[in-house]
Amino acid sequence: MTPELTALALAGLLQVVQFVLMSVPANLELGAGKTLSPRDRERLGGTLEDQLSPKTARLYRALNNHFEGLILFTLAVVVVTLSDQSTAFTAACAWVYLAARLAYVPAYYFGLSPWRSLIWMAGFFATALMLVASLI
Protein backbone atom coordinates (compact mmCIF):
# COMPACT_ATOMS: atom_id res chain seq x y z
CA MET A 1 0.00 0.00 0.00
CA THR A 2 1.36 3.40 -0.99
CA PRO A 3 1.59 6.12 1.69
CA GLU A 4 -1.10 8.06 -0.21
CA LEU A 5 -3.52 5.14 0.14
CA THR A 6 -2.74 4.84 3.85
CA ALA A 7 -3.46 8.55 4.28
CA LEU A 8 -6.70 8.12 2.32
CA ALA A 9 -7.84 5.22 4.53
CA LEU A 10 -7.06 7.30 7.63
CA ALA A 11 -8.90 10.30 6.15
CA GLY A 12 -11.92 8.04 5.59
CA LEU A 13 -11.72 6.94 9.23
CA LEU A 14 -11.43 10.59 10.28
CA GLN A 15 -14.72 11.20 8.49
CA VAL A 16 -16.30 8.39 10.54
CA VAL A 17 -14.90 9.86 13.76
CA GLN A 18 -16.16 13.32 12.78
CA PHE A 19 -19.59 11.88 12.16
CA VAL A 20 -19.70 10.29 15.63
CA LEU A 21 -18.34 13.47 17.25
CA MET A 22 -21.17 15.42 15.67
CA SER A 23 -24.04 12.94 15.93
CA VAL A 24 -23.67 12.05 19.63
CA PRO A 25 -24.08 15.63 20.95
CA ALA A 26 -26.64 16.38 18.21
CA ASN A 27 -28.85 13.49 19.37
CA LEU A 28 -28.43 14.47 23.01
CA GLU A 29 -29.38 18.08 22.26
CA LEU A 30 -32.27 17.52 19.88
CA GLY A 31 -33.66 14.23 21.20
CA ALA A 32 -34.38 11.10 19.22
CA GLY A 33 -37.92 12.33 18.54
CA LYS A 34 -36.51 14.94 16.21
CA THR A 35 -33.54 13.11 14.74
CA LEU A 36 -35.52 9.96 13.95
CA SER A 37 -38.36 11.95 12.38
CA PRO A 38 -38.44 12.71 8.63
CA ARG A 39 -37.16 16.17 9.65
CA ASP A 40 -39.86 18.13 7.86
CA ARG A 41 -38.97 21.76 8.35
CA GLU A 42 -42.53 22.93 8.83
CA ARG A 43 -43.00 20.53 11.71
CA LEU A 44 -39.64 21.13 13.39
CA GLY A 45 -39.79 24.88 12.90
CA GLY A 46 -36.66 25.12 10.77
CA THR A 47 -33.70 22.93 9.91
CA LEU A 48 -32.14 20.64 12.47
CA GLU A 49 -28.80 22.37 12.01
CA ASP A 50 -30.26 25.67 13.17
CA GLN A 51 -31.44 24.03 16.40
CA LEU A 52 -28.01 22.71 17.40
CA SER A 53 -25.92 24.47 20.00
CA PRO A 54 -23.24 26.71 18.42
CA LYS A 55 -20.41 24.25 19.11
CA THR A 56 -22.25 21.20 17.80
CA ALA A 57 -23.23 23.23 14.72
CA ARG A 58 -19.51 23.87 14.20
CA LEU A 59 -18.84 20.13 14.27
CA TYR A 60 -21.63 19.73 11.72
CA ARG A 61 -20.08 22.31 9.40
CA ALA A 62 -16.63 20.77 9.87
CA LEU A 63 -18.05 17.37 8.84
CA ASN A 64 -19.69 18.80 5.72
CA ASN A 65 -16.52 20.64 4.81
CA HIS A 66 -14.56 17.42 5.01
CA PHE A 67 -16.92 15.71 2.55
CA GLU A 68 -15.90 18.34 0.01
CA GLY A 69 -12.21 18.02 0.78
CA LEU A 70 -12.33 14.24 0.84
CA ILE A 71 -13.81 13.78 -2.61
CA LEU A 72 -11.07 15.89 -4.21
CA PHE A 73 -8.40 14.16 -2.13
CA THR A 74 -9.75 10.71 -3.04
CA LEU A 75 -9.54 11.62 -6.69
CA ALA A 76 -5.95 12.84 -6.32
CA VAL A 77 -4.87 9.69 -4.44
CA VAL A 78 -6.54 7.30 -6.86
CA VAL A 79 -5.07 8.98 -9.93
CA VAL A 80 -1.57 9.15 -8.41
CA THR A 81 -1.78 5.49 -7.38
CA LEU A 82 -3.32 4.03 -10.54
CA SER A 83 -0.89 5.88 -12.80
CA ASP A 84 2.08 4.77 -10.64
CA GLN A 85 3.16 8.33 -10.03
CA SER A 86 3.65 8.13 -6.29
CA THR A 87 6.72 10.11 -5.22
CA ALA A 88 8.10 11.47 -1.95
CA PHE A 89 6.41 14.74 -2.88
CA THR A 90 2.93 13.29 -3.42
CA ALA A 91 3.30 11.24 -0.21
CA ALA A 92 4.24 14.41 1.72
CA CYS A 93 1.19 16.18 0.24
CA ALA A 94 -1.03 13.33 1.41
CA TRP A 95 0.29 13.51 4.98
CA VAL A 96 -0.08 17.31 5.00
CA TYR A 97 -3.70 16.85 3.91
CA LEU A 98 -4.40 14.35 6.68
CA ALA A 99 -2.68 16.49 9.34
CA ALA A 100 -4.57 19.58 8.17
CA ARG A 101 -7.94 17.83 8.27
CA LEU A 102 -7.20 16.47 11.74
CA ALA A 103 -6.26 19.94 13.01
CA TYR A 104 -9.27 21.50 11.26
CA VAL A 105 -11.78 19.87 13.61
CA PRO A 106 -10.51 21.36 16.92
CA ALA A 107 -9.70 24.62 15.14
CA TYR A 108 -13.35 24.89 14.09
CA TYR A 109 -14.75 23.64 17.41
CA PHE A 110 -12.78 26.12 19.48
CA GLY A 111 -13.26 28.91 16.94
CA LEU A 112 -9.55 29.48 16.43
CA SER A 113 -9.31 32.37 14.01
CA PRO A 114 -7.56 32.71 11.56
CA TRP A 115 -6.11 29.23 12.16
CA ARG A 116 -9.14 27.35 10.92
CA SER A 117 -8.89 29.15 7.56
CA LEU A 118 -5.13 28.67 7.29
CA ILE A 119 -5.43 24.96 8.13
CA TRP A 120 -8.17 24.60 5.51
CA MET A 121 -5.88 26.22 2.95
CA ALA A 122 -3.03 23.82 3.79
CA GLY A 123 -5.32 20.85 3.08
CA PHE A 124 -6.69 22.42 -0.09
CA PHE A 125 -3.29 23.28 -1.56
CA ALA A 126 -1.88 19.85 -0.65
CA THR A 127 -4.69 18.27 -2.70
CA ALA A 128 -4.30 20.71 -5.59
CA LEU A 129 -0.52 20.09 -5.69
CA MET A 130 -1.08 16.33 -5.85
CA LEU A 131 -3.43 16.81 -8.79
CA VAL A 132 -0.93 19.06 -10.56
CA ALA A 133 1.96 16.68 -9.78
CA SER A 134 0.17 13.80 -11.47
CA LEU A 135 -0.30 15.91 -14.61
CA ILE A 136 3.40 16.69 -15.05
Place this chain on the structure above:
Amino acid sequence: MFADELSLLLLYGLLTALLLGGKVTGMLLTVDMGYLLSSRDESRSLEGMLGRTDRALNNSITALALIAPPILIIALRDQSSANSILAAQVFLAARVVYIPAYVFGIRGLRTLVWTVGFLATVALYFLAL
Protein backbone atom coordinates in the same frame (compact mmCIF):
# COMPACT_ATOMS: atom_id res chain seq x y z
CA MET B 1 -1.92 11.94 -22.27
CA PHE B 2 -5.48 13.32 -22.18
CA ALA B 3 -6.79 10.53 -24.32
CA ASP B 4 -7.68 8.29 -21.41
CA GLU B 5 -10.52 8.45 -18.92
CA LEU B 6 -8.29 8.81 -15.84
CA SER B 7 -6.55 11.89 -17.23
CA LEU B 8 -9.93 13.41 -18.06
CA LEU B 9 -11.09 12.68 -14.50
CA LEU B 10 -7.93 14.29 -13.20
CA LEU B 11 -8.58 17.41 -15.28
CA TYR B 12 -12.13 17.52 -13.98
CA GLY B 13 -10.81 17.31 -10.41
CA LEU B 14 -8.50 20.23 -11.12
CA LEU B 15 -11.39 22.18 -12.64
CA THR B 16 -13.43 21.59 -9.47
CA ALA B 17 -10.48 22.65 -7.31
CA LEU B 18 -10.10 25.81 -9.42
CA LEU B 19 -13.80 26.59 -9.00
CA LEU B 20 -13.45 26.13 -5.24
CA GLY B 21 -10.43 28.45 -5.34
CA GLY B 22 -12.49 30.93 -7.35
CA LYS B 23 -15.31 30.85 -4.80
CA VAL B 24 -12.88 31.43 -1.93
CA THR B 25 -11.26 34.31 -3.83
CA GLY B 26 -14.69 35.81 -4.48
CA MET B 27 -15.51 35.53 -0.78
CA LEU B 28 -12.22 37.16 0.16
CA LEU B 29 -13.06 40.09 -2.13
CA THR B 30 -16.67 40.63 -1.10
CA VAL B 31 -17.38 39.17 2.35
CA ASP B 32 -15.83 40.86 5.34
CA MET B 33 -12.71 39.17 6.63
CA GLY B 34 -13.95 39.05 10.21
CA TYR B 35 -16.82 36.82 9.19
CA LEU B 36 -14.71 34.64 6.89
CA LEU B 37 -12.19 33.86 9.61
CA SER B 38 -14.83 33.42 12.31
CA SER B 39 -16.60 30.16 13.10
CA ARG B 40 -19.56 31.38 11.01
CA ASP B 41 -22.02 30.66 13.79
CA GLU B 42 -24.70 32.76 12.05
CA SER B 43 -25.26 31.51 8.52
CA ARG B 44 -25.06 34.02 5.69
CA SER B 45 -26.16 33.27 2.16
CA LEU B 46 -23.96 34.25 -0.74
CA GLU B 47 -25.66 36.48 -3.26
CA GLY B 48 -25.46 37.31 -6.95
CA MET B 49 -22.51 35.97 -8.92
CA LEU B 50 -20.88 34.56 -5.79
CA GLY B 51 -24.06 32.66 -4.92
CA ARG B 52 -24.13 31.25 -8.45
CA THR B 53 -20.48 30.23 -8.14
CA ASP B 54 -21.29 28.48 -4.87
CA ARG B 55 -24.21 26.59 -6.43
CA ALA B 56 -22.10 25.69 -9.49
CA LEU B 57 -19.45 24.32 -7.11
CA ASN B 58 -21.94 22.19 -5.21
CA ASN B 59 -23.30 20.84 -8.46
CA SER B 60 -19.76 20.12 -9.71
CA ILE B 61 -18.97 18.16 -6.57
CA THR B 62 -22.13 16.09 -6.97
CA ALA B 63 -21.18 15.40 -10.59
CA LEU B 64 -17.66 14.43 -9.49
CA ALA B 65 -19.00 11.93 -6.97
CA LEU B 66 -21.13 10.35 -9.71
CA ILE B 67 -18.56 10.23 -12.51
CA ALA B 68 -15.63 8.91 -10.45
CA PRO B 69 -16.98 5.35 -9.88
CA PRO B 70 -17.53 4.32 -13.54
CA ILE B 71 -14.24 5.88 -14.62
CA LEU B 72 -12.31 4.09 -11.88
CA ILE B 73 -14.06 0.82 -12.65
CA ILE B 74 -13.29 1.15 -16.37
CA ALA B 75 -9.64 1.94 -15.57
CA LEU B 76 -9.24 -0.90 -13.04
CA ARG B 77 -10.79 -3.48 -15.35
CA ASP B 78 -9.02 -2.22 -18.48
CA GLN B 79 -12.37 -1.71 -20.21
CA SER B 80 -11.38 1.50 -21.95
CA SER B 81 -12.87 1.88 -25.42
CA ALA B 82 -13.30 4.65 -27.97
CA ASN B 83 -16.85 5.09 -26.66
CA SER B 84 -15.85 5.42 -23.03
CA ILE B 85 -13.14 7.94 -23.89
CA LEU B 86 -15.63 9.91 -25.95
CA ALA B 87 -18.17 9.89 -23.09
CA ALA B 88 -15.52 11.15 -20.66
CA GLN B 89 -14.47 13.88 -23.12
CA VAL B 90 -18.09 14.95 -23.64
CA PHE B 91 -18.57 15.04 -19.85
CA LEU B 92 -15.51 17.23 -19.32
CA ALA B 93 -16.44 19.60 -22.17
CA ALA B 94 -20.01 19.92 -20.85
CA ARG B 95 -18.81 20.66 -17.31
CA VAL B 96 -16.27 23.22 -18.56
CA VAL B 97 -19.13 25.11 -20.27
CA TYR B 98 -21.43 24.61 -17.26
CA ILE B 99 -19.35 26.81 -14.97
CA PRO B 100 -19.45 30.10 -16.96
CA ALA B 101 -23.03 29.30 -17.99
CA TYR B 102 -24.00 29.25 -14.29
CA VAL B 103 -21.74 32.03 -13.06
CA PHE B 104 -22.93 34.42 -15.77
CA GLY B 105 -26.51 33.21 -15.53
CA ILE B 106 -26.97 32.03 -19.13
CA ARG B 107 -30.42 30.50 -19.11
CA GLY B 108 -31.03 27.43 -21.19
CA LEU B 109 -27.35 26.77 -21.86
CA ARG B 110 -26.66 25.84 -18.24
CA THR B 111 -29.48 23.30 -18.18
CA LEU B 112 -28.51 21.99 -21.61
CA VAL B 113 -24.86 21.31 -20.73
CA TRP B 114 -25.83 19.90 -17.32
CA THR B 115 -28.05 17.40 -19.14
CA VAL B 116 -25.27 16.51 -21.59
CA GLY B 117 -22.84 15.92 -18.70
CA PHE B 118 -25.41 13.84 -16.83
CA LEU B 119 -26.19 11.67 -19.88
CA ALA B 120 -22.45 11.14 -20.48
CA THR B 121 -22.19 9.97 -16.85
CA VAL B 122 -25.06 7.53 -17.29
CA ALA B 123 -23.47 6.29 -20.53
CA LEU B 124 -20.21 5.59 -18.65
CA TYR B 125 -22.10 3.47 -16.12
CA PHE B 126 -23.53 1.38 -18.94
CA LEU B 127 -20.11 1.10 -20.60
CA ALA B 128 -18.62 -0.02 -17.27
CA LEU B 129 -21.23 -2.77 -16.84
